[in-house]
Amino acid sequence: MAEILPLRAWRYNxxxxxxxxxxxxxxxxxxxQREALYRNPISSIHLSVPLGDEPAANAAQLLQQWKDKGVLLQDQLPGIYVYYQYFRLPNSDKDYVxxxxxxxxKAYDWHEKVLLRHENTIPSAVNDRIExxxxxxxNSSPTHGLYTDPDFILEPYMDESIRMPxxxxxxxxxxxxxxxxxxxHAIIKLFLDTLADKKVLLADGHHRYGGSLAYRRKCMAExxxxxGTEPYNYHLMYLTNSEHDDLRILPTHRLLRKLPLSDEEFLQRLSKYFTVxxxxxxxxxxxxxxGKPWAFGLYLNGAAYKLRLKTEVHPSIEWNFPSEVKELDLTVLHYFVFEKVLGIYRQEQRDYEGLSYERNFTACIRKVDKGEAYLALITNDVSMEQVKRVxxxxxxxxxxxxxxxxxxxxxxLFGSIKEDEFTTAAAACL
Incomplete structure (x- = not known):
């Protein structure tokens, strides 16, 4: 199952x-945020979202300069890096961690069924990450993966470590x-052994992981x-236990820049599938x-609507998906609104220029009011159980x-896959 290794991270001086x-x-x-961050010549954004006509080459040159000047230093010992995030949610007094x-x-290919994805990717974003x-x-930042451990074997060791940040x-x-x-070394081995019999669900970072996977395939072919032990086989990941109550998934709303039909015709077509x-x-x-399945908010030209799918039309979904996917709110939204009403077919939706995404609900309303989007489609969140089932x-x-x-x-921290910077940490545990 999942093979993990410690690393000798590169960190700021x-x-x-x-x-x-x-x-x-x-x-x-x-x-x-970018404008402000770019003003700092040693901000991490210069490695994760580099500037210039040849951004990837610029990032590589800058990285080497930072190493040479001691801006970044590599840790002497391999380690597992414990990372806690303490937060609150709006309208809640609960403290989460x-x-x-x-x-x-290991950057497992999808067919190996060790690392499981739950989302489609946008091809152009993957290409940027490969380059x-x-x-x-x-790896300038870790992706986010989930493993399942109802016994919470590793948490006591993480709790102890986080006391000395x-x-x-x-x-x-x-x-x-x-x-x-x-x-x-003994605790690190426990981490490796605990993950050795587990699958990992990719929670966040599908494009970055896709970049690592494509790079691994290319290096293997060459x-x-x-x-299978070369550095290019590996990817930097932040792993959390899916059994924690403090694992939060928030909704991602949809914005459309324009409509290919009039407002009246759009609402009329919607009424064929939804109660508006x-x-x-x-x-x-x-x-x-x-809390209502297959329910959405629509904000269009200053008017707000609640959309609720007519249950009798749900079986008409023609996409060749298993029931776990067809039951999802977002499948309903993308099938009935984007494909059936707007005529934007499934493959087109992944790269559709007029479609954007917004996590902040009030920002959706504001963008429509300011004319930055023509309409907003408000969604519910997805549960952890739904992610697992899919x-x-x-x-x-x-x-x-x-x-x-x-x-x-x-x-x-940053994770190197250069031969001389990676193998020391790997050898310590193999």
Whole structure:
């Protein structure tokens, strides 16, 4: 099953202020955040979202400069890096903590059914990640994977380690991020042994993992002496236990820049599949659909509507998906609204230029009011059980189905897959 390894991470020199150097992941950083972060010449964003006509080559050159100048230093000992995120959710007094650890994991191909995906990817985003990995041979941020351990075997060791943190910062989400490291060989072996009989569900980072997987395939094809232990076989991942109550998945809403038909015709076509109910307050759309299957909010041209699928039309879904996928709200949304009503077919939806995604509900309403989008489709969240069922079915959800909160941050550590920088850590445990 899942083979993991410790790593000798590259980290910022301890003389630097880590809080000024971290950054959001490449797919969630906003334009305003980018502008501010790029002004710092040693911000981690220069490695994760590099600038220029040849961004990947620029990142590789900058990385080497940082190594040469001591901006980044490689840890002397291999370790498992414990990473806790402390947070609250809006309108809640509960204090959450998501517990996990960062390590290297074999970049398993999908057909091996060790690492399971639950979402489609957007091809252009994967290509960017491949090019960046080829040039830098560096994982600039970990993806997020889930393993299942109802006995919580590893948590006591993580709890002990987090008492002596390497870093403790507050990030752009208002989350308190804490990083620690475990060097003890016996405990590291326990981590490796615990994951050895488990599958891993890919929670977040499908594009980055897809980049590592494509890079591994390319290197395998070019290496007639391939053994499976080369550094290019591995990928940096943050692993959390799916049995934790503090694992949160938030909804991802849909925005359309324009409609290919009039508002009246759009609503008329919707009524064939949905019960369409006019609502007075658009800021209550997320509340009127909560907990209701196949229910959505629609904000269009200043008017708010609740959409509820007519149950008798659900069996008409023609997509060749298992029942676990057909039952999902987002499958219903993408099939009946995008394909049947708007005529945007399934394969087109993955790269459809007029479709964008927004996690913040109030931002959806604001963007429509400001003319930045023509309409917003408000969705419910996806449950952890639904994610598990879809992964185990061998199928995938529509793209951008889940938003595991909080996002990990970039800049705490970097994982090298250069031969001389990787093998020391791997040899220590093989």
């Amino acid at each position: 301890n003389t630097l202020n880590i809080e000024e150097l971290t950054s959001p992941l490449f797919d969630v950083v906003s334009d305003k 998501r517990k996990g650890f960062i390590c290297n994991i 960046l990995l080829e040039h830098t041979e560096l 390497l870093y403790e910062t507050e990030d752009y989400q208002g989350v308190r991020d804490v990083l620690a490291v475990i060097h003890d 290496n007639p002496a391939h053994t 109910t006019l609502k007075e307050d658009p800021y209550e759309l997320n509340e009127v659909i909560v 992964c185990n079915s061998g199928s995938v959800m529509p793209q951008k189905s889940t938003f595991f909160y909080p996002k990990v941050i970039c800049g705490f």
